[in-house]
Amino acid sequence: MKNLKIDLNERSYDILISRNILSKVGEFISNILEPSRIIIITHPSVRKLFGDEIESGLANVGYSPNVIEIPEGETSKSLRQVDLIYDRMFEMKCDRKSVLIALGGGVVGDLTGFTAATFQRGIPFIQIPTTLLSQVDSSVGGKTAVNHPRGKNMIGAFYQPKLVVIDLNTLITLPKNQLRAGLSEVVKYGVIADEKLFVFLENNIQKILSLDSKCLEYIVKTSCAIKARIVEKDERESKYRMILNFGHTFGHAIETLTNYTEYLHGEAISIGMLQAALLSVESGLCNKDLPKRITNLLKEFGLPIQAHDLKSKDIIESMRHDKKNSHNKLRFVLPKSIGSVEIIDDVPETLIQSVLDKSKLI
Structure with a gap:
């Protein structure tokens, strides 16, 4: 497994690059965090492909994750969608120890990161990018944002993930x-x-x-x-x-x-x-x-x-x-x-x- 580190002092984190590591996400999280709750944010189609492997891996180390599914496409990067996620998180009684997992491409990563940056002034999140674009770019570096009709990524925050997990096998199913x-x-x-x-x-x-x-x-x-x-x-x-x-x-x-x-x-x-x-x-x-x-x-x-x-x-x-x-x-x-x-x-x-x-x- 390739392990790259982004050195940002107290905001430093690892980028793990390998194959067949989705089932180990629970282990990776337990090594760095003590979540009160884990919420996976993803698209329905992505969950069908990789959800079982990740959810069972989390269960194997004692976590019972919740899942929030969002519509496909760039139009989901909106304040309205963030508000809908907040509603679900309040229903789940999320707190500052809750951890969000972004499972998907750049839209999911940006939206999840922005939600994590703003919910209760900031909670941890993990990036699991499943597209080439998100693996090489949007999952790394801490830029999180939603779009506005007048401009792309105009509403956002710099907020680093706690971990990036890149499983190259996800590219096999990529259109x-x-x-x-x-x-x-x-x-x-x-x-x-x-x-x-x-x-x-x-x-x-x-x-x-x-x-x-x-x-x-x-x-x-x-x-x-x-x-x-x-x-x-x-x-x-x-x-x-x-x-x-x-x-x-x-x-x-x-x-x-x-x-x-x-x-x-x-x-x-x-x-x-x-x-x-x-x-x-x-x-x-x-x-x-x-x-x-x-x-x-x-x-x-x-x-x-x-x-x-x-x-x-x-x-x-x-x-x-x-x-x-x-x-x-x-x-x-x-x-x-x-x-x-x-x-x-x-x-x-x-x-x-x-x-x-x-x-x-x-």
């Missing part, structure tokens, strides 16, 4: 579009911090899409290690951690304008990464070969690179609500080369408009 969406975030890590990872992706496209065991273990472990290093340096995103948002300024605007229903998160970020790379060329930070290389890899993974049906002016207006903005300036993470990026906040709006228009012609 292909979800796998591809997760690969978008892996590509991001290569662009922002690790040329070796990017080259590995280029050289192992079919193996990865075929769920080759060694390839999956490598990209999950490497991605988590990159994010851990970044979060350790800048837990609350004062600046350096913003490099993790490469492609997200454009991507979040696309998700917002399509009401979180047309694109998976990773698909929107794929489009956003290309737009950011094109903006980097226009800003003089990189040459034209860089966006071509990124485009080729995204297309090989079957990811979208265009959002034809959105107007450039609407995307720019939506980006004005981005959390990274400062003093009314749009802030972007732009690549200089594979493995290196720069945070820029003085890009002329006319340049952004031009890039958005050009990206539709690719």
